[in-house]
Amino acid sequence: MRNCWLLLLGCLAAACGGNFSNDDLEFLNALPTREDLASELPGANGTVSEGGLRQRSAALAVGEPSELYRDTRAASDAFNGGMDGLLTLLEKIRELPPTTRGPELRVWGPWPDPNHPGHEVRFGMKREPERFTYVLQYRREGAGEDAWWSALEGAFQPDGGLRKGTGAVRILVKETKAHGFDAGGLANLDLLEIVYQTRALPITVQMRFVPASPQTASELLYGYRELPGGLGEMGFLLEDTDILPGTRKEDLAIISRWTKDRGGVGIVSVTGGDVPAGFTATQVECWDASFRVTYLKRSWETAVVGSASACPDVSALEQP
Structure with missing residues (x-):
């Protein structure tokens, strides 16, 4: 899908300007921005190995690189990567005046789709009594109005x-693939859904990745919250996945909270599967501004690494 959007941006960039x-x-103000939705976890992007608790070291010491920050970085990068193509598209839409204007309607296009010869594309918005809705649509050139199909739909x-x-945005990956379009990095999904609110603090964003092969x-569910001053929270839930040695599958949840320049706190919880009934395996880990361990406590161990007083506030x- 990202490949498709990048070529579409070239089409938009060639469109005529105006006022x-x-x-x-x-x-245009009804469209989400990168500032509204993107996770702002401190630290540079990096490649992070997957595997949850199975990839964690048996022991960590104060001053070692934080594995929970590593996992949080991976979640943040996946979160931002999932919406990058969408936000880039919307940024380009904001630079162009509509092709068609009506009292309650704006349309950009239709234009020939450079990625799929014989197809054309348009972006349309409607103003309803209590909300705005918008769609990114395609059809074969020369087809009628009822031939348009949606690859993306949103509301605010x-x-x-x-x-x-x-607001909410749904990237309809299954429909896009069914029409023979390249879904790029989203090819293993049927749907990517983003729900957000900016009306009150903290700003919250939730993202749902629905796989094409649930078997x-x-x-995968992600949640992000943000407060002024660099306070942020990233959480994700992965159900029915193989985390611990054994034959059964567990549920993994990670919640990480961070400050702008004083490090962060993360909590890992694993339930079900090979975890004993009625027990939750938890790990609390804190890191400093250099993303190194300052505190570590695991529910299945008596030893504690570092001091909880070193964790940032x-x-x-912590409120829901």
């Missing part, structure tokens, strides 16, 4: 203030 009306801007309900409100892959994010 925006105040009404145009009202439509304003709630006082610029870009304040609640071999599990649905992330209590502002």
